[in-house]
Amino acid sequence: MNTPILEVNGLNASYGRAQILFDVSLKVHPNEVVAVMGRNGAGKSTTFKAIMGHLRNRSGSVRLRGEQIEKLPVYQVARRGLGFVPEDRRIFSELTVLENLDLGRQPPRDGAATWTIETLFEVFPNLAAMPHRPGSDMSGGEQQMLTIARTLMGNPYLVLLDEPSEGVAPVIVERLARLILDLKAQGLTILLSEQNLAFAAALADRVYVLDRGQIVFDGTMAELSANEAVCRAYLTM
Numbered sequence: 743m744n745t746p747i748l749e750v751n752g753l754n755a756s757y758g759r760a761q762i763l764f765d766v767s768l769k770v771h772p773n774e775v776v777a778v779m780g781r782n783g784a785g786k787s788t789t790f791k792a793i794m795g796h797l798r799n800r801s802g803s804v805r806l807r808g809e810q811i812e813k814l815p816v817y818q819v820a821r822r823g824l825g826f827v828p829e830d831r832r833i834f835s836e837l838t839v840l841e842n843l844d845l846g847r848q849p850p851r852d853g854a855a856t857w858t859i860e861t862l863f864e865v866f867p868n869l870a871a872m873p874h875r876p877g878s879d880m881s882g883g884e885q886q887m888l889t890i891a892r893t894l895m896g897n898p899y900l901v902l903l904d905e906p907s908e909g910v911a912p913v914i915v916e917r918l919a920r921l922i923l924d925l926k927a928q929g930l931t932i933l934l935s936e937q938n939l940a941f942a943a944a945l946a947d948r949v950y951v952l953d954r955g956q957i958v959f960d961g962t963m964a965e966l967s968a969n970e971a972v973c974r975a976y977l978t979m
């Protein structure tokens with residue numbers, strides 16, 4: 743099989759003295775949507791922060807398209823084409839939609855889709871309708887879309903999407919699901935963390951289930967959906 747876009751091996755991470763991740767290994771291949779699932783506190787966000795380098799207290803290896811990146815600072819990881827949409831949607835609230843998008847701009851990359859404000863506005867028509875609106879005047883769902891769009895302005899090889907459906911209205915969750923499928927159709931590779939089985943099942947090709955910082959299941963989405971014991975033990979149903 744081709745080189746994974748992202749390959750994580752033996753990742754351990756701690757906050758202070760508390761070890762949170764234990765030997766987490768995962769792979770994402772080109773154009774896959776892979777879900778990391780698990781209950782509140784299972785370690786999903788910590789996994790993403792550790793992959794990006796936000797947590798320095800960690801060990802293990804992280805490869806992006808075969809290149810080891812675990813020793814690089816976060817800004818260099820982002821510049822090499824790993825996009826991160828954190829759970830807390832970091833838009834600049836005093837800046838407009840266009841200004842926020844401009845801040846995410848990075849040069850095109852060989853082997854990754856190239857995004858412009860025009861192409862993003864086609865995928866995100868609701869943002870196109872409010873180019874001059876400041877972030878502070880946008881709903882949570884709109885801010886979520888703007889954070890995703892701004893990350894895409896960096897033309898990433900892979901986007902880490904941390905709990906995109908968390909705290910947004912059901913109608914927006916549906917729109918987000920369609921959007922993620924659109925992005926996949928345009929060639930994007932995505933690792934998303936999720937608690938909502940229905941949402942993940944609609945999107946993901948494969949899934950890793952985390953419990954107390956360890957991977958307790960990995961397989962296809964169909965295998966997970968058919969495995970009632972794993973779903974009942976480790977997921978919020």
Ligand SMILES: Nc1ncnc2c1ncn2[C@@H]1O[C@H](COP(=O)(O)OP(=O)(O)OP(=O)(O)O)[C@@H](O)[C@H]1O
Pocket residue numbers: 757760762780781782783784785786787788789905937
């Ligand atoms: N900054 C921090 N300092 C200390 N412990 C933390 C910190 N952030 C998270 N933790 C702990 O790490 C564990 C994993 O948290 P994490 O946020 O990764 O879980 P999660 O699966 O993303 O959960 P959620 O779905 O609630 O976001 C939890 O026990 C949490 O209390």
